[in-house]
Amino acid sequence: MSLDASREPLPVGGLLDLRGRVALVTGGSRGIGAEIAVRLAEAGADVAVAARTVDAESGSTAARIAALGRRGVPVPLDVSDGAEVAHAMDGVVEALGRLDILVNCAGAQPARPLLEQSARDWEEMEATNLRGVVACTREAARVFIAGGTGGAVVNVASIEGMQPAWGHSHYSATKAGVIMHTRAAALELGRHGIRVNAVSPGLIWRQGLDESWPDGVRRWLEHVPLGRLGDPDDVADAVLYLVSPMARFVSGVNLVVDGGILAHPTW
Numbered sequence: 001m002s003l004d005a006s007r008e009p010l011p012v013g014g015l016l017d018l019r020g021r022v023a024l025v026t027g028g029s030r031g032i033g034a035e036i037a038v039r040l041a042e043a044g045a046d047v048a049v050a051a052r053t054v055d056a057e058s059g060s061t062a063a064r065i066a067a068l069g070r071r072g073v074p075v076p077l078d079v080s081d082g083a084e085v086a087h088a089m090d091g092v093v094e095a096l097g098r099l100d101i102l103v104n105c106a107g108a109q110p111a112r113p114l115l116e117q118s119a120r121d122w123e124e125m126e127a128t129n130l131r132g133v134v135a136c137t138r139e140a141a142r143v144f145i146a147g148g149t150g151g152a153v154v155n156v157a158s159i160e161g162m163q164p165a166w167g168h169s170h171y172s173a174t175k176a177g178v179i180m181h182t183r184a185a186a187l188e189l190g191r192h193g194i195r196v197n198a199v200s201p202g203l204i205w206r207q208g209l210d211e212s213w214p215d216g217v218r219r220w221l222e223h224v225p226l227g228r229l230g231d232p233d234d235v236a237d238a239v240l241y242l243v244s245p246m247a248r249f250v251s252g253v254n255l256v257v258d259g260g261i262l263a264h265p266t267w
Contacts, residue, residue: 015246019044022096023243024089026050026079026136027106029058031206032156035232036103036239037072038064043240045101046071048092052078052106071096079106079132089139098147101243102140104133104178105156111167122170129174134181137196141189150193152243155182156235157200159258163266175200179254186252195251197242202258204230225260 023040027033029051037047038061047065049072051058058074065072073095077088092099108128112121133155144151160168161175179198186196203209203220209229210217220229238257241247256262 010245010248016043016240016244018101018240018244021045021100022048022092022098023101023103024048024050024075024092024099024136024140025103025105026077026132027156028061028103029055029074030061032201032204032232032235033103033105034061034064035236036105036156037061038068039233039236039240040101040103040243041065041068041070041072043244044070046073046096048073048075048096050075050077050079050088050106052076077106079104079136080127082135085132085135086139089136089143093143099140099143100147100149100151102136102151102153103156103239103243104136104153106132107156109168109171112170113167114169117170125170125174129171130177130181133178137181137185141185141192141194144194145192150195152247153185153194153196154239154242155179155196155198156239157182157198157254159200159202159256159262161200162256163262182254183252190251195242195247197247197251198254199235199238199242200254200256200258201235202230202256202261204232204235206232220261223261223264224258225263228259230257230259 023045025037028037028049037049041047049058049061054074054076062072062074078084155178157178158175160172161179164172182198238255
C-alpha cells in the first residue's frame with residue numbers, strides 16, 4: 001500500500017482514453033448495451049459484444065464498432081450459465097488478446113403483480129439479473145488477476161433497486177442485489193487493482209415506449225426535474241466515465257442516471 005501522494009495527474013486528453021484496452025459488454029446487441037459498446041469503442045477500446053444469441057443485432061453492433069476502426073467481436077453468452085460464462089471470458093482473451101473491462105448490462109424486466117408471480121418468475125429473474133452479474137464479475141476478475149494489470153467492472157442496476165415500482169417487486173429485488181454486490185465486490189477485489197461500480201438508470205427511451213406504456217411516460221415527464229426521458233447514450237457516458245482513467249480512484253459507487261427523479265420527496 002502506497003502513501004505517496006506525489007504522483008503526476010493525467011493530462012486531460014488522456015482521461016477518457018481507452019486505447020489498448022479490451023472490453024466485454026453483456027447484453028450488447030441492442031438498446032443501452034449496444035450504445036455502451038459503441039461508446040467504449042469511440043474511446044479507443046476493442047469490444048466483445050455478448051448476447052444470448054449472436055444474430056443480426058449483435059452483428060450490427062460489432063459492425064458499428066468496426067466502422068470506428070476498432071475490433072468488434074460478437075460473443076454468444078447466456079449469463080445464467082456459469083460454465084458458459086467462464087468459456088466466454090477465455091474466448092474473449094483468445095480473440096482479442098486480453099480483457100480489461102467488463103460491463104454487465106444483460107437483464108430482464110417483465111412486469112407482473114406480486115400476487116401473480118410464481119417461483120419460476122423469480123428464478124428466471126434472479127438467474128439473469130443477479131446470478132449472471134455475479135458469475136461474470138467473478139470470472140472476469142480471475143482473468144484480470146491472471147493478467148496482473150487490474151481491471152474495471154460496471155454493473156447496470158436501476159433506480160428500482162432503491163425505489164420500487166408497481167409490478168416489479170422481483171426486478172427491484174434483483175437490482176438491489178446488484179447494487180450491494182457491487183459494493184461487496186469492490187471491497188474484496190480492490191487489493192487486486194480491480195474497480196467495481198454500478199450505474200442506476202431511470203426511465204430510458206426505447207422505440208415504442210410511449211405506445212406500450214403511455215401512462216408511465218406521462219407520469220415520468222410530469223415529475224423528472226430535467227424534463228425528459230433518458231437516452232441510452234446518457235447511460236453509456238456514465239459507464240465510460242467509470243471504466244476510464246478519469247475514475248481511477250472511484251470504486252464501490254452506484255452512479256444514478258435519472259434526470260433527478262429520485263430527488264423528489266416521497267411524503
